Amino acid sequence: MRWTDDDPGGTPPVPGQVDPAVLGVLLHRHGWRRRGGAAGRYARWTPPGAIGSGTSLLVPESRAYPDCDDLLGEALTALAHSAAPSAREVLVSLALPSDEVRWRREVPEGPAGAASWSEQDRLRGAAHRMLLAVRGAAGYYGARHRRQALASLEGVLVEPGPGGGLTAFVPAASGRPAVVRLYAALNAVRDAVDYQRATGGMEAFDAAVRAGVSRELTEAVVALVHGTEGVRVALEWAPAAGVPAGCAARPEPVDFSPGDLPALRAAGARYLSDEPSVPVRITGAVVRLRRSGPRGPGVVRLRVLAGAEVPHVRMELDEEAYRIAGHAHLVGLPIRVVGRLESRGGFRRLSAAREVTPVQVDDAERDRLMKSLQENLDFFEEACGADPEAAAD
Numbered sequence: 165m166r167w168t169d170d171d172p173g174g175t176p177p178v179p180g181q182v183d184p185a186v187l188g189v190l191l192h193r194h195g196w197r198r199r200g201g202a203a204g205r206y207a208r209w210t211p212p213g214a215i216g217s218g219t220s221l222l223v224p225e226s227r228a229y230p231d232c233d234d235l236l237g238e239a240l241t242a243l244a245h246s247a248a249p250s251a252r253e254v255l256v257s258l259a260l261p262s263d264e265v266r267w268r269r270e271v272p273e274g275p276a277g278a279a280s281w282s283e284q285d286r287l288r289g290a291a292h293r294m295l296l297a298v299r300g301a302a303g304y305y306g307a308r309h310r311r312q313a314l315a316s317l318e319g320v321l322v323e324p325g326p327g328g329g330l331t332a333f334v335p336a337a338s339g340r341p342a343v344v345r346l347y348a349a350l351n352a353v354r355d356a357v358d359y360q361r362a363t364g365g366m367e368a369f370d371a372a373v374r375a376g377v378s379r380e381l382t383e384a385v386v387a388l389v390h391g392t393e394g395v396r397v398a399l400e401w402a403p404a405a406g407v408p409a410g411c412a413a414r415p416e417p418v419d420f421s422p423g424d425l426p427a428l429r430a431a432g433a434r435y436l437s438d439e440p441s442v443p444v445r446i447t448g449a450v451v452r453l454r455r456s457g458p459r460g461p462g463v464v465r466l467r468v469l470a471g472a473e474v475p476h477v478r479m480e481l482d483e484e485a486y487r488i489a490g491h492a493h494l495v496g497l498p499i500r501v502v503g504r505l506e507s508r509g510g511f512r513r514l515s516a517a518r519e520v521t522p523v524q525v526d527d528a529e530r531d532r533l534m535k536s537l538q539e540n541l542d543f544f545e546e547a548c549g550a551d552p553e554a555a556a557d
Contacts, residue, residue, distance in 0.1 A: 177258045179236035184224045187239070189403040190257050191223070194250035205229055211248040219246045253331065256321060261404040262333035263343045266325055267291050270393040287330050288322065290388040294397075295320070295332065297380035298345040303435035304379045306510030307474040316342045336405035344408045347399055349376030350418045353385065353428075357420075360427040369431040379435035382428045385420055389428075394421045442505040446471035446514065447523055450493035455486065462486040466514075469498055472505055479503060479514035492522040499523060 188207065192198070195212035199220075206229060209221040221239040224232045240258075243251045256262070269287055295317055299309040321333040334343050352375035356368035369377065388395045398417040407413045420428075448466030455462025464486065465478045479501065481489060492499045500521045503514040 177240060177255070179233040179240060182236050182240070182258055183404060184226055184229075184232065184236065186403045187223055187236070187254070187258065188225075190254045191221070193400060193403075194254055196221075196250065196254075206235060211246065212250060219243075219248065219251075253323065256323070256333050257402065260319075260321070260333065261336050261402040262321070263336050263340055263402050263405075264400040265291075265295070265332040265334060265343065265346065266329060266396075266398040266400075267294075267331075267388065268325065268329035268396045268398075269388065270395070271328070271391070272393060283328065284324065284330070286387075286391070287328075290384055291322070291330055291332060293384035293387060294381065295334075295342065295346065297378060297384045298342060298349045298376045299378070299380075300345075301374050301376065302378060302439060303373050304439035304507060306507065306512065307476075308511050309473045311475065312473065313342070336402040340402075340405065340408060343399065344411060345376045347411060347415055349378075349381055350397055351375075353377045353381060353431075354418050354420070356431065357424045357427045360430075361423070366430065366434060369434060373435075377431075379432045379439075382432040382435070386425060386428050386432070389420050389422060389425060392422070394419060436507075439507045441507055441515070442472075442511070443503075444472045444505050444514070445500065445502050446477065447498055447500045448477065449498045450489050451476070453486070453490055453493065459483060464489045466499070466501075471500075472511075474505070474511055477505065477512055477514045479517040481517055481520060485517070485520040488520050488522065497522045497524070 188198075188209075191209050196209045197212070199208050199210055206222050206224045209223055211219050219242050221242055222235050223239055224235050226232075229235070240255070243255055253264075257264070267287060267290070269283075271283060296310070296313045299305055299313050302308070317334065317339050319335050320339065323331050323333070325331045334340070349372075352372040353369075356372045356377065359368035360366055385395075388397075396417045396419050399415045401407050401411070401413070401415075446466065446468055447470040448468045450464055451467050452465040453462060461480055461482050463478060463480050465476060467476055468474055485501075489499055500519070500523050501514065501517050502519045503517040505511050506513045506515050
């Protein structure tokens with residue numbers, strides 16, 4: 165996931181592109197108060213806590229109102245200049261229709277302002293891990309599917325929230341599937357923790373895998389809860405995009421407390437030990453070769469092109485297979501290899517590697533691979549006395 169520095173809320177949206185009903189929903193969501201207006205024509209809104217003073221917005225009920233664009237333009241300009249923190253969040257959601265994920269940690273009070281920066285950094289790190297954690301149905305992902313998880317959350321905007329919280333604005337057009345999976349997974353992990361605390365059994369965590377619960381998610385929740393008195397994760401759907409099928413219109417927040425940590429840690433260890441290795445047929449470009457002498461087996465590192473959802477794997481090959489891999493590397497050809505992707509080490513190691521075969525590619529791909537080889541000649545070594553395990557990482 166890319167925590168973007170783009171600023172969609174920096175410039176007010178164009179009035180002609182704003183749905184007045186969506187603006188009203190967003191104002192209500194962010195605590196603005198409706199204080200009268202002309203029924204069926206427009207409403208007057210004031211910021212949270214404002215009584216009879218401060219910013220006041222006139223928002224049409226619909227685009228049928230004759231002066232709709234004029235009123236919307238004035239409201240958007242007022243929001244852009246408002247001192248209310250919620251005003252910016254409303255503008256961000258209007259500029260880029262987004263589902264909102266909110267995290268709030270209850271941290272024990274210390275000296276005024278103490279460790280506020282480090283606390284915010286820990287919160288951002290835990291939130292980052294949580295959004296990357298939900299990738300499908302597996303108890304442990306390791307390096308698998310990470311690129312797809314990052315791509316699915318491209319363009320996410322992260323903003324500090326009120327009271328030291330954090331809000332992620334996930335574009336509904338591209339990131340909604342990930343948020344829907346997170347919604348299901350958080351509720352499943354909450355139910356599984358409750359079951360474990362009530363009965364001592366871990367079976368609910370096994371069933372929760374189908375909802376997207378994994379070691380990565382339990383670790384993210386542990387990181388979120390550690391050092392706090394409790395945490396809350398809340399979701400709000402982009403009103404412009406509607407409610408996803410099968411989801412509640414107003415999802416209930418999910419809470420976790422320090423008392424949940426033993427169950428979460430036990431579940432993470434269970435997922436790690438239970439996830440099996442995976443049989444694969446991988447096509448990859450050789451990027452490093454090492455062995456301890458001029459002959460014998462050696463360790464090869466591949467950049468994966470096809471066959472496994474990981475960026476790189478390493479494997480130990482016998483002398484003949486190692487020679488084939490070396491020759492393919494020198495002429496700029498990828499190789500194909502069969503083996504088992506081991507869960508130990510995060511699915512980065514291929515065991516029982518066999519059937520190593522060079523793969524023919526078109527001239528353009530061959531030139532690209534050869535250019536990569538020339539730029540990375542220092543990786544192609546068969547240095548005597550080197551440690552194969554360390555060199556292949």
